[in-house]
Amino acid sequence: MAYTRKDVSTLTAAERRRFVNAMLEVKRRGEYDEFVRTHIEFYTSDGENGLRTAHMAPSFLPWHRRFLLELERALRRVDDSVTVPYWDWTRDRTATSVPWTKDLLGGNGRRSDQQVMTGPFAYAEGRWTIREGVTDGRFLTRDLGRARDPIELPTRSELDGALNDAVYDVSPWDSTVTRGFRNRLEGWGTGRGSASWRNHNRVHRWVGGAMLGGASVNDPVFWLHHAFVDLQWTRWQRLHRGARYLPEEPPGLGSMQHGRIIARHEKMPPWDVTPRELEDVSGIYRYV
């Protein structure tokens, strides 16, 4: 029986509490920091040699889908009523809207050191100490909207631009492609500065603090953001019936991308699963 993932703005008070408590318990058990480490470990950039699975690659979407399923399983071991909610950043666009409330993820970081001071993930609460950061900071940091040089969250029309691309991804399957649903959603744009930060990438930048770095998983909003990104894959499949993950076959020996990306039927590290097996998850969960 498939479970549902809900818009975080629709959660009841009890659902919010149970989600937060399950997150804190996964953290207490030491399982959470393993997710942080895995995300850091699997960030391989496309200007370097080696296999890319999580970013700048076609498997950006299935990799994070599987990553979410792992976190969700850990949460459901604690409380089997819990699922990962999604944050629709095209609707909830301010630093005071959900999920930045005291009963969910807490608010913005304070000006002096970006430290999150409110909600269950505030350092002073004692249950969310950062241990696997890229800095020495022990507390969760945010800089919602980037106070020093403000930026906006991606708009609905920018997201639609990605959804309307009928091709999943194109060669050379990296951060430089200007066509294809995957990179339009992942958000490596052309040009410099703010104009080049799109969709998924832009949301990481808008949240700032921990979310801007390799240890972005330290902010629980990581999962709410990626649940919304994951929902877009499902929407895209509905919009473009029959469209599939690409590439279908691995790049050949003569290709620069040989051995550096995951084709549809190849196993996707660190898991024993292929993109093909993750294209249809309707038997596990659905979005409402």
Place this chain on the structure above:
Amino acid sequence: MVTGVGDVAMGGAQTEAGPARPAPGGGTRREMLRGLIAPALALALTPVVVASRSTDTGAADDGGSGGGAFDETYHGRRIQGTPVPGARAYDPEQWQVTVDGRPLHLMRRADGTWLSVVDHYGSYATPLEAARAAVDALGPGEQLREREMAHGGHGGHGGHHHTGGDHGVHA
């Protein structure tokens, strides 16, 4: 249809993830914060970059995509960078970059731009720009870790080779 999707544990899910790293002592951190906040705020009001070529790096501008070595103070932070000749033809240019003496891991994008471990969702034309952006991303008083994270280990990045399953051990 979805068999196999849910059966496999996370890679390296061992709970014994190596020896405990020394946690920064509260007093030390507070002292550090006291020492750094004031100059950082002062500089934020007058964002002037005080550039001073180091005399001991000995590296002239190489004209490469990353420019030459740099050593400057930016928003109260000392950022230093030196190109390191790459061992592999594919990646002829690697950089050693530090912020306040601590290593800042840089990665290269396929378009030749650079991103750092603290700013992972955008990229910059040169290592110097990436280092400045890293300073911008750090909170006041926040420092990089003394040691680099195990990072991109599965991409075969230089100096970060791992054995399978040994994820995240960087003690």
